[in-house]
Amino acid sequence: MRCARHRGVGWSGVVIALVALAVSGCSRSPRDQAKKALESLHSWAVSTHMVGERWMEGDVPDAYASKALQSFGKKVRKERGKIASGKLPNDMKQFLAAGFDSTARSADSLLSIIDKREKSATADILKQLAAQARAADSVKERLGAE
Amino acid sequence: MKKLLQLTLGIVTSIGGFLEVGSIASSSQAGASFAYQLIWPIVLGTIVLIFLVEMSGRLAAVSKLTVSGAMRDRFGFDYFVVPLATLSIVIYLVLAAEVGGAAFALQLVTGISYRWWAVPVALFAWFLLWKGPFALVERWVPLFGLVTLVFIVGAVKLGPDWSAVAHGLVPTRPSHDKAHYWFLVVNILGATIAPYLMYFYSSGAVEGKWDESYLNINRFIAVLGMSFGGLLAIAVLVSSAAVFYPAGVKLEGYDQIALMLTGALGSWGFYLFAASLFIGCLGAILEIALAVAYMTSQGLGWRWGQDEEPRQVPRFVLVYTALLALAPWLIVLGISPLAVTSLSMALTAATLPVAIIPFIVLMNDPVYAGKHTNGWIGNVVVVFTIVMACILAVVTIPLQLLGGG
Numbered sequence: 001m002r003c004a005r006h007r008g009v010g011w012s013g014v015v016i017a018l019v020a021l022a023v024s025g026c027s028r029s030p031r032d033q034a035k036k037a038l039e040s041l042h043s044w045a046v047s048t049h050m051v052g053e054r055w056m057e058g059d060v061p062d063a064y065a066s067k068a069l070q071s072f073g074k075k076v077r078k079e080r081g082k083i084a085s086g087k088l089p090n091d092m093k094q095f096l097a098a099g100f101d102s103t104a105r106s107a108d109s110l111l112s113i114i115d116k117r118e119k120s121a122t123a124d125i126l127k128q129l130a131a132q133a134r135a136a137d138s139v140k141e142r143l144g145a146e
Numbered sequence: 147m148k149k150l151l152q153l154t155l156g157i158v159t160s161i162g163g164f165l166e167v168g169s170i171a172s173s174s175q176a177g178a179s180f181a182y183q184l185i186w187p188i189v190l191g192t193i194v195l196i197f198l199v200e201m202s203g204r205l206a207a208v209s210k211l212t213v214s215g216a217m218r219d220r221f222g223f224d225y226f227v228v229p230l231a232t233l234s235i236v237i238y239l240v241l242a243a244e245v246g247g248a249a250f251a252l253q254l255v256t257g258i259s260y261r262w263w264a265v266p267v268a269l270f271a272w273f274l275l276w277k278g279p280f281a282l283v284e285r286w287v288p289l290f291g292l293v294t295l296v297f298i299v300g301a302v303k304l305g306p307d308w309s310a311v312a313h314g315l316v317p318t319r320p321s322h323d324k325a326h327y328w329f330l331v332v333n334i335l336g337a338t339i340a341p342y343l344m345y346f347y348s349s350g351a352v353e354g355k356w357d358e359s360y361l362n363i364n365r366f367i368a369v370l371g372m373s374f375g376g377l378l379a380i381a382v383l384v385s386s387a388a389v390f391y392p393a394g395v396k397l398e399g400y401d402q403i404a405l406m407l408t409g410a411l412g413s414w415g416f417y418l419f420a421a422s423l424f425i426g427c428l429g430a431i432l433e434i435a436l437a438v439a440y441m442t443s444q445g446l447g448w449r450w451g452q453d454e455e456p457r458q459v460p461r462f463v464l465v466y467t468a469l470l471a472l473a474p475w476l477i478v479l480g481i482s483p484l485a486v487t488s489l490s491m492a493l494t495a496a497t498l499p500v501a502i503i504p505f506i507v508l509m510n511d512p513v514y515a516g517k518h519t520n521g522w523i524g525n526v527v528v529v530f531t532i533v534m535a536c537i538l539a540v541v542t543i544p545l546q547l548l549g550g551g
Binding site: 046054061072 | 253254255256257258259393394395396398399401402404405408412413415416
């Protein structure tokens, strides 16, 4: 883009450069797909953890926490469903599927804990979610290093 | 003394009325995805908004015409229909997004789905417009909007990296997700430079019977009110960047965004976020519904005025009634409020030229602006930003909507 401007190319040049820039940011190689899926897994595990933690601290009402966890559970299962159709290596598919399943189960467990108002049981689930987020992160780092 | 009071009230209500669903959503998403890197479009958008709001007030004070009235007068009805139709479609989506935001705020507190709240929110807004005077929309709702100052408190308490915040004032290239970065730039510009604000502001100036003695007041309100408002949008971005970016959370719904202030302010942070979202959206719903009613009535030559009895301005009332009757249905059907917000803000940016270019012509015509026509700096800043927003919108929106980035 900078070169185009220096050479005095008009708006059409800028538009072409921007299209190229945007397209390059949206390539869909298996590695990119895996990276996106790992980021998504990490994000949902952390989001679920945040809701559980804030509920345990008494910062958010039961009504919000329940609704949010139901919604996160649905979205996590939707993400899990996308994995089968992706062009990912089998071991990556298995890792992601297990990760999304585990996150969805944690969201369900938190929901049931909120229903019963058993705050003491929350800590174990939060530990599992934190471990899930770390695992997704470390696989993503390894993917980047390869 | 009366003018000093009007000035203070004008500035305070501009601050309180600045944040709405588009600013909250786009700033939060920008902070979560790119930390402090996208502060610059908020600053750029706010500068343009200052110019445009000042011009709207100046046009109204000098010509005694609203932006819509002057557009029809200068370009004729055949031309006026184009911006009226285009903007009405985009504004409908923005209104749906605002209804979705207010409904979601109620879901946060009650746990009852936002889909059930959409129709009551639209009905409540309609009731306020039907029964309330113009001052209710112009002053009282924005005064409650001062609750949004909680974002500044939250941003400071979260202790962000201030040097990184300062770096965000300068445009830099994204290191990842380029399409998403530019999509968010478009979103932020669309959320900040909302055309309905200008139509609403100029109609307010005409309803308030402004004359040339109000030009300085107008300037102060535009500069101070919008600057502090922009600061609020930056505070939302900074809070989101401090909480979500290091945690690696990608924001895909308001139920995630709602946690933004709980780390800094505990349960107060949660409830004040919900209150900010609700009041910000309610204020925007009222302003948008009135802005479209003003625009349509002024363009078609109908009698209009929010301070008139509804039976004296039936077609004006019919426009906002119809709009509010249609607004909730996208949300009732279950479309994600955040998705509607992102789309509507991007489309707002894409249609900015339709709304602003005729306006720039008016502001350079002595018939309408008298001896107070635009200077070259104002024209250059506004035209540059519009062209940039338009190019980015054309390039980035299709890619983003097709699932890229």
